[in-house]
Amino acid sequence: MRHILSILLENEAGALSRVVGLFSARAYNIDSLTVSTTEDPTLSRMTIVTHGSDEVIEQITKQLNKLIEVVKVIDLNESEHIEREMMLIKVRALGKDREEMKRMADIFRGRIIDVTEKTYTIELTGTSEKLGAFIEAVDRAVILETVRTGASGIGRGERVLKI
Amino acid sequence: MQISGAEILVRCLQEEGVEFVFGYPGGAVLEIYDAIFRQDKFKHVLVRHEQAAVHAADAFSRSSDKVGVALVTSGPGATNAVTGIATAYLDSIPLVVISGQVATPAIGLDAFQEVDMVGITRPCVKHNFLVKDVNDLAATIKKAFYIAQSGRPGPVVVDIPKDVTQHRAEFHYPDSVHIRSYVPATRGHSGQIKKAVNLLLEAKRPFIYVGGGAVQGRAEAEVTELVRMLGVPCTNTLMGLGAYPGSDSQFLGMPGMHGTYEANMAMQHCDVLVAVGARFDDRVISVPSHFLSRPKKIIHIDVDPSSISKRVKADIPIVGDVKLVLRDMLEQLKQSGGKPDAAALAQWWKQVEAWRGHNCLLYTPSDELIKPQAVVQTLYEVTGGQAIVTSDVGQHQMWAAQYYKFDRPKQWLNSGGLGTMGFGLPAAIGAQLANPNAQVACITGEGSIQMNIQELSTAKQYHTPVKVLALNNRYLGMVRQWQEFFYGTRYSESYMDALPDFVKIAEAYGHIGFKVENPSDVEPVLREAFSDKLKERLVFIDFRTDQSENVFPMIQNGKGLDEMDLPPHMRDIQQVPFENNRDYGNMC
Numbered sequence: 001m002r003h004i005l006s007i008l009l010e011n012e013a014g015a016l017s018r019v020v021g022l023f024s025a026r027a028y029n030i031d032s033l034t035v036s037t038t039e040d041p042t043l044s045r046m047t048i049v050t051h052g053s054d055e056v057i058e059q060i061t062k063q064l065n066k067l068i069e070v071v072k073v074i075d076l077n078e079s080e081h082i083e084r085e086m087m088l089i090k091v092r093a094l095g096k097d098r099e100e101m102k103r104m105a106d107i108f109r110g111r112i113i114d115v116t117e118k119t120y121t122i123e124l125t126g127t128s129e130k131l132g133a134f135i136e137a138v139d140r141a142v143i144l145e146t147v148r149t150g151a152s153g154i155g156r157g158e159r160v161l162k163i
Numbered sequence: 164m165q166i167s168g169a170e171i172l173v174r175c176l177q178e179e180g181v182e183f184v185f186g187y188p189g190g191a192v193l194e195i196y197d198a199i200f201r202q203d204k205f206k207h208v209l210v211r212h213e214q215a216a217v218h219a220a221d222a223f224s225r226s227s228d229k230v231g232v233a234l235v236t237s238g239p240g241a242t243n244a245v246t247g248i249a250t251a252y253l254d255s256i257p258l259v260v261i262s263g264q265v266a267t268p269a270i271g272l273d274a275f276q277e278v279d280m281v282g283i284t285r286p287c288v289k290h291n292f293l294v295k296d297v298n299d300l301a302a303t304i305k306k307a308f309y310i311a312q313s314g315r316p317g318p319v320v321v322d323i324p325k326d327v328t329q330h331r332a333e334f335h336y337p338d339s340v341h342i343r344s345y346v347p348a349t350r351g352h353s354g355q356i357k358k359a360v361n362l363l364l365e366a367k368r369p370f371i372y373v374g375g376g377a378v379q380g381r382a383e384a385e386v387t388e389l390v391r392m393l394g395v396p397c398t399n400t401l402m403g404l405g406a407y408p409g410s411d412s413q414f415l416g417m418p419g420m421h422g423t424y425e426a427n428m429a430m431q432h433c434d435v436l437v438a439v440g441a442r443f444d445d446r447v448i449s450v451p452s453h454f455l456s457r458p459k460k461i462i463h464i465d466v467d468p469s470s471i472s473k474r475v476k477a478d479i480p481i482v483g484d485v486k487l488v489l490r491d492m493l494e495q496l497k498q499s500g501g502k503p504d505a506a507a508l509a510q511w512w513k514q515v516e517a518w519r520g521h522n523c524l525l526y527t528p529s530d531e532l533i534k535p536q537a538v539v540q541t542l543y544e545v546t547g548g549q550a551i552v553t554s555d556v557g558q559h560q561m562w563a564a565q566y567y568k569f570d571r572p573k574q575w576l577n578s579g580g581l582g583t584m585g586f587g588l589p590a591a592i593g594a595q596l597a598n599p600n601a602q603v604a605c606i607t608g609e610g611s612i613q614m615n616i617q618e619l620s621t622a623k624q625y626h627t628p629v630k631v632l633a634l635n636n637r638y639l640g641m642v643r644q645w646q647e648f649f650y651g652t653r654y655s656e657s658y659m660d661a662l663p664d665f666v667k668i669a670e671a672y673g674h675i676g677f678k679v680e681n682p683s684d685v686e687p688v689l690r691e692a693f694s695d696k697l698k699e700r701l702v703f704i705d706f707r708t709d710q711s712e713n714v715f716p717m718i719q720n721g722k723g724l725d726e727m728d729l730p731p732h733m734r735d736i737q738q739v740p741f742e743n744n745r746d747y748g749n750m751c
Contacts, residue, residue: 010344014293018285025286055472062469068290068310071344163343 002031003057004076004083004153006161007046010069011037018067019046028052028060032085032128032150043071043163047083047152049128074161076153083153086123087131088113090145093120097142108134119144127151165331168297168323169198172261175304177204178336181232183223183596184208185216189236190276191263194328208596208625211617213240215589217247217318218615221256222590225576226551227597228381230257230311237263238276241322242283246583248318249287253580254402255379257316259307266326267295280322289317297330302337309340314347315467316379348466351483351491359462359479360495362435366460367507368514369395370433372418372447375402375579376440376465376485378572382406385489386439392496393503396515398426400441401564402579409568410548415519419447420718421561424523424727427716429515430454431724437462440485443474444580451475453723464488521733523716524565532709533682535559535634538689539566542604542632545689550602551594553577555587555611558640561714563606585614591629592622602630602693609635609659609705619672622701630692631703633665636710644713648728669703680707 009015016035023030031049038045050060057075064073076083093101098120105112105122108130114121124131128151135146155161166174172195176184185208188196199207210216213235220231231251235244241262251258265274281293290310292303300323307319363369371393377386383406390397390413398418399406407414416423418430430436430448436459441447448454451474463470463477464485471480481488526536539562542550552567554560554577569575576594578586591605612633622629634640642657669676675697679688685706692702715730729736 014281017282021285055476059469059473062473066467066469068342068345 001053002049002051004081004151005048005050005061005064005073006076006153007048007064007073008038008071008161008163009044009046009067010071011042011044012069015044015069016046018069019048019064022063022067023050023060026063028056034150034152045161047150049151071163072161074155076155079159080156081153082156083127083151084125085128085131085151086125086149087134088121088123088147089134089143090119090121091138092118092142092144094118101138101142104134104138108137110134164333166334167194167198167328168300168330168332169194169328171297171300171332171334172304172323172328173198173202174334175301175336176232177202179230179304179308181205182229183220184232184234185210185220185223185593186234187213187216187236187240189240189263191237191265191325192234192328194325195234195261195263195323207234208592208621210589210621212615213243214247214585215615215618215621217244217258217260218250218583218586218589219593219596219621220258220260221247221251222553222576222593223597224256224258225590226573226594229597230259230308231593233258233260235260235262236276237265237280238278241278241280245283245287246585248284248320250578250581250583250586251318252287252289254375254578255316256318257312258318259304259311260318260320262320262322263328264293264322264324267324268326270324280320284320287318288320289315291320291322293322293324294327295324297327297332300327300332301335305337306340306342310342310345314345315376315470348468348482349484349487351464351481351488353491355479355481356488356491356495359437359481360492360499360501362460362462362479363393363437363496364499364501364503366435367504368432368434368511369393369437369503370429370435371395371397371437371439372400372430372441373397373403373406373439374400374441377403377406378440380440380466380485381572382440382486382489383572385486385493388493389489392493394508395503396429396512398422398430400444400447400579401577403441404564404575405569405572408570410570415515416524417564418724419444420449421565421714421716422447423565424521424716424729424733425515425518427718427724427727428518431457432514433459435460435462437464438477439464439489440466442470445474448475449718449723450721456723521736523730523733525730525732526712529709530682533679533685533706535562535636535706535708535712536566537682538632538634538685538706538708539563539606541686541689542606543567545686545693546602546604550574550604551576551598553587553590553594553603553605555605555607555614556582556584557608557611558636558644558712558714559606559608559611559634561641562634584611587611588615588618588629588631589621591631592618592625592627595627595629596625603627605629605631607631607633608640609633609637609662609665610639612665616668619669619674619701619703623673626699628697628699628701631701633703633705634708635662635665635705636708636712637662638710641714647713648719665703665705669701674701674703676703676705678705678707
């Protein structure tokens with residue numbers, strides 16, 4: 001089953017590689033990983049999308065907690081949460097395709113953030129499924145390049161992850 | 164007053180009360196060695212290979228309650244230390260390993276003797292540090308010692324670039340450490356402990372399974388009190404030997420791949436199992452699905468939450484320091500006023516005694532060939548069960564664990580987790596330095612000893628009079644045993660051809676060597692080796708043992724605890740089923 005883990009860790013050199021090394025050393029999967037500092041510059045926040053049985057996820061969580069730099073780990077799946085991923089997608093936009101692509105971007109609430117004679121670059125935000133759906137919806141032949149950030153997640157409402 | 168980083172490091176080690184640093188000098192740590200030269204508070208022990216430095220520091224810790232310290236240079240010095248670090252990691256031994264690093268401006272430029280030590284050791288340390296600023300050095304060392312010995316202990320590497328040892332700073336050693344992201348568990352949850360107590364009092368066939376965590380956590384008194392108060396059988400794992408006295412009648416021997424018949428049958432057929440600082444390792448329970456095919460409730464006490472429900476789901480998990488949890492448990496047991504079910508226990512013991520009655524460790528003695536088991540038994544008699552015993556890895560290790568009865572913790576030192584050949588001799592040196600008045604014996608094989616035999620030189624230099632017992636069967640014995648069982652006796656590369664004359668080697672290093680080929684000479688030679696006359700000398704005894712002897716019982720990979728390969732005298736009882744509702748006494 002797909003799980004989305006949210007981790008607060010010390011913003012120190014090497015902390016990220018410790019987390020990533022744990023996954024590879026113990027043969028767990030990372031589907032996506034997003035990391036950046038938080039409003040507290042001494043802390044980083046990491047969102048890892050992974051998959052596995054409940055036992056595997058429990059073990060991953062425990063092993064992560066064991067790392068000295070890891071302050072807190074939660075499995076966002078355990079309660080309601082929101083997640084977002086951002087994609088930059090560059091498409092060929094020529095002739096009548098130009099209008100069509102603009103309409104598609106609008107339908108998906110994307111924004112065209114760069115325009116050249118032959119291309120559009122569209123910024124899209126949403127769940128991984130929504131971004132996937134956009135790729136499905138446009139003609140594969142016109143896609144020149146895609147860049148995706150991986151998911152970041154946050155608990156709904158009052159639920160927060162902090163020290 | 165400002166002092167150099169090297170001097171700061173030395174002062175830190177003094178503040179920690181370090182007595183011995185095991186190490187080997189080199190370019191990146193010359194500044195540190197110069198600072199060591201100019202002090203006399205702790206001693207430096209010069210080993211002959213960095214792997215041995217870490218093993219010696221590790222055994223110094225295993226045989227005492229202190230943190231072991233090793234010091235190695237950058238590059239090859241650091242990589243040589245990795246096997247020792249991984250050994251300590253898998254056995255949860257508190258160590259601080261200081262490695263030299265090339266100067267900070269050279270890091271990342273593939274400089275001479277540069278290696279990414281923090282990167283290389285990351286998967287096999289509890290934590291590691293690269294100190295980039297001399298001002299951080301003292302606080303980092305303080306943290307390293309704190310992390311190494313708190314919670315679940317383990318090795319911590321501190322990598323120090325050469326220029327940091329030369330830069331100057333004020334020395335200030337912190338009194339305490341607070342790491343917000345590291346808060347080791349201490350007391351167990353009282354509600355969970357209560358549940359465990361109730362379950363234990365209801366149990367019909369309880370069994371207590373004690374691991375290395377009870378040794379590291381110094382919980383031997385509490386383990387012993389619990390086992391005796393409940394009147395139940397118990398087992399100590401390879402790493403837990405000595406946590407409960409090995410010569411006591413409630414002890415059933417070691418469990419697992421080479422555990423006793425009675426311990427394994429009791430593990431499999433108990434109805435309530437208490438795991439104390441033990442982690443259901445594959446060498447103990449084999450396959451989890453088979454282990455759980457007999458319904459049983461599991462109470463699991465461990466300081467490390469990730470050890471609980473890792474291989475086997477616990478019904479009552481208790482996270483906490485084993486000593487404190489057991490104390491609380493004993494307290495609650497006394498308060499509850501409850502008594503174990505005496506009738507059920509009597510039935511259970513009847514069954515256990517029937518299993519034990521088969522005497523699974525019986526072997527066929529010989530007047531012609533030296534039986535390795537007999538050597539260990541004789542060592543036990545000659546040393547009165549008091550020696551600190553180190554071992555290497557292989558058949559001899561299992562015979563040592565099976566036939567020497569360890570009555571106290573920290574008396575049996577071996578590489579249980581990683582299975583490191585070459586551990587025994589440097590470990591014996593470390594243990595002897597930690598326990599100068601103890602008898603220290605290293606039980607080894609002709610294969611293992613050659614992996615760190617150069618340490619005979621260290622033993623000479625520091626007058627560590629350990630007794631090395633090589634059970635020499637001219638084979639990599641455990642490899643040969645597996646090739647015999649699973650590979651159609653195709654002894655691929657397990658034969659140790661061109662063996663050296665170990666007596667001459669011992670003598671070349673300035674020690675005493677004996678070669679024993681006759682069973683009748685085993686005891687006299689051991690008595691001589693441990694006599695007052697040779698008290699100050701290292702004695703190397705080359706026992707030419709029976710080449711065909713195998714370690715029994717044995718559980719093959721994938722088999723269950725009650726599917727052991729038994730020694731010849733027990734083969735007819737192998738398939739007898741066990742059922743709870745029948746009279747246990749008739750089952751075997």
